[in-house]
Amino acid sequence: MAQTIAICNQKGGVGKTTTTLNLGAGLVRQGKRVLLVDADPQSDLTTSAGIEGDKQENSLGRLMYLATENYKPVVKDAVIHHNEGFDIIPSNLDLSSMETRLVNAMSREKVLDNLLKSVKSDYDYILIDCMPSLGMITINALTAADSVIIPVQAHYLPAKGMTQLMRSIDMVRNHTNDKLKIGGIVMTLVDNRTNLAKEVIDTIRMKYGMLIRIFDAQIPVAVKAAEASKAGQSIYEYDRDSKPAKAYEALTKEVMRLAEREKHRDEAAIAR
Numbered sequence: 416m417a418q419t420i421a422i423c424n425q426k427g428g429v430g431k432t433t434t435t436l437n438l439g440a441g442l443v444r445q446g447k448r449v450l451l452v453d454a455d456p457q458s459d460l461t462t463s464a465g466i467e468g469d470k471q472e473n474s475l476g477r478l479m480y481l482a483t484e485n486y487k488p489v490v491k492d493a494v495i496h497h498n499e500g501f502d503i504i505p506s507n508l509d510l511s512s513m514e515t516r517l518v519n520a521m522s523r524e525k526v527l528d529n530l531l532k533s534v535k536s537d538y539d540y541i542l543i544d545c546m547p548s549l550g551m552i553t554i555n556a557l558t559a560a561d562s563v564i565i566p567v568q569a570h571y572l573p574a575k576g577m578t579q580l581m582r583s584i585d586m587v588r589n590h591t592n593d594k595l596k597i598g599g600i601v602m603t604l605v606d607n608r609t610n611l612a613k614e615v616i617d618t619i620r621m622k623y624g625m626l627i628r629i630f631d632a633q634i635p636v637a638v639k640a641a642e643a644s645k646a647g648q649s650i651y652e653y654d655r656d657s658k659p660a661k662a663y664e665a666l667t668k669e670v671m672r673l674a675e676r677e678k679h680r681d682e683a684a685i686a687r
């Protein structure tokens with residue numbers, strides 16, 4: 416059964432999409448079966464994977480629409496296989512109307528969770544790229560997830576935004592998904608030449624380090640990371656030896672170690 420991870424932060428431009436793509440491609444390189452889910456109507460993940468969202472008849476928005484209309488959509492019909500080895504459920508603007516449509520839907524927080532259940536046994540990891548808001552679609556992503564990874568950009572103090580995100584995570588835990596764990600914070604767009612980056616990282620460690628894992632791997636700011644997305648490729652395919660490729664590889668291994676540990680813990684709990 417797949418480990419489902421939501422990549423979430425309601426602030427835009429923090430590296431959620433870049434992290435989803437490169438963590439996904441990294442897991443494939445470690446021999447894992449991976450599904451990426453684009454849960455942002457802006458469909459940056461879809462574009463970064465070299466897919467034209469608007470040209471897709473099937474998309475996450477369509478699946479969710481059909482599910483709320485009580486049809487039983489076949490999730491696999493919307494899955495596209497990428498030449499780097501992962502699968503992806505693309506998104507397009509169809510998803511934006513779901514935000515208001517979900518409000519009046521039955522089991523509105525669980526629409527995505529129910530959809531993903533039908534493909535969980537086909538993958539080791541499902542990564543959900545969240546949109547920059549804490550609305551219904553993001554609540555659906557957190558409800559479907561086993562854990563959440565929070566990318567935080569290293570040149571901006573995120574204090575207030577983090578509090579809101581933690582509140583949403585608590586709300587989801589209390590109402591729709593009591594198993595939701597915080598996988599950790601990953602520092603992105605790190606520029607070690609600046610004092611600001613060091614200051615932000617120190618502040619995050621001080622404020623959250625006791626409660627939340629901060630991944631050892633830090634993603635450096637590097638033009639290559641942005642160029643790869645524009646080229647529709649992962650950073651490994653674009654420039655295997657670049658600093659962001661090495662950083663994302665290190666993050667991938669940390670995430671895998673964490674997932675293995677969780678799995679053993681769950682198995683031990685079941686055995687008891």
Ligand SMILES: Nc1ncnc2c1ncn2[C@@H]1O[C@H](COP(=O)(O)OP(=O)(O)O)[C@@H](O)[C@H]1O
Nearest residue numbers: 427428429430431432433635636637638640641
């Ligand atoms: N490590 C990096 N170095 C330089 N630019 C980056 C890096 N990671 C992401 N970017 C760029 O920053 C912008 C925001 O990243 P993105 O992953 O789309 O964030 P989000 O999904 O949180 O909005 C994009 O243009 C992306 O190409």
Ligand SMILES: [Mg+2]
Nearest residue numbers: 431432455459
């Ligand atoms: Mg994004």
